[in-house]
Amino acid sequence: MTYLRAELLKLVSLPSLAWTAGLTLAATGLLRWAVGEAGALPLTYTQAGFLIFGVLAVSSEHDGGGQIRTTLLAMPRRLPLLGAKAVTLALAVLPVAVVTALTSGVGGRVIGYLVATTLLAGAVTMLLRHPVPAVLSLLLVYYVASPLLQKDWLPGNPADVGVAVLVWALAAAVVAAVTFPRRDAA
Template sequence: MNTARAELLKLATLPALALTVVLTWAVTTLIALVAQGGPDPVPVVRAGFLVLGVLAATSEYDGGQIHTTLLCTPRRARLQVTKTLVLTLATVPIAVVTVLLAGTGNPVYLVLTTVLAAAVGTLLRHALAAVVVVLGYYYVLGPFVRDSFDDSLWLPAGWTVAAVLAATVAVVRRDA
């Protein structure tokens, strides 16, 4: 329980995460107001959730805070599962508010998107590289994949589980 509390405190006190949430809500509101009855704003503001996930995962690697975390919680698999659960629970209200502001969308999709981005961030350990990968997938490669294959591959649920498992294995096996 202390690990979950510590992870939640880390998320709540990161200024970049708060700024990302505020900007995501502002852009959602702006698009919803300007494009009333027009295009769905959720595909555009999904970028905010991708950045949120990446920043949540990579922030500890900048400056070496991960070393302190691993000293306090040496069971790495348990730590990674806790990080994923805390991020998931913290993202739910943000996603619900975003969907309410947009007037459309699915908060579960946005939460899964955030967790997937966090897993990629954990695998790569560098915010810029992870942001390029997830934004490239969702906005460049993804539309081609969606057009070529069944839509179930496009949905992030399966990809999220695979990415979280890969991130957990990576955290357990590699040096900090």
């Protein structure tokens, strides 16, 4: 419980996450208004906010002052820490996903997709440890590779709320769970 409380306190105290959530909701509302009808089109663009949310939530500890060292001193068991990070990230982004789904008019069927997108971004950032390469690689997959290749096994299409993004998020989480305990903190 201490792990969850500490991670949730960290996420709540990050102003960049509040800004990202607010801008994502505003962009969804504006795109829905511009399109004029309910559908996944606004989510195609505003899912980038969920990618950025996941990247910022995880990379905030690795950037600058190296807060990850302090976190690991306080909570040295890395796998429970990683699990707590994933749970709190999902809990923190869930209300944003619900409001975004309702604002876009798609309804509840994309909420899991948006949460899984955020968890995928968090896992990729845990692997890369730096926000710029994480954002670039995720945006390339979501906005270049997925539309160009048009494959069902690539994440990036909120209209197709299949299992692709969930499989990618689980695969990235497994790789992060294997590598995180074996690497230096820095």
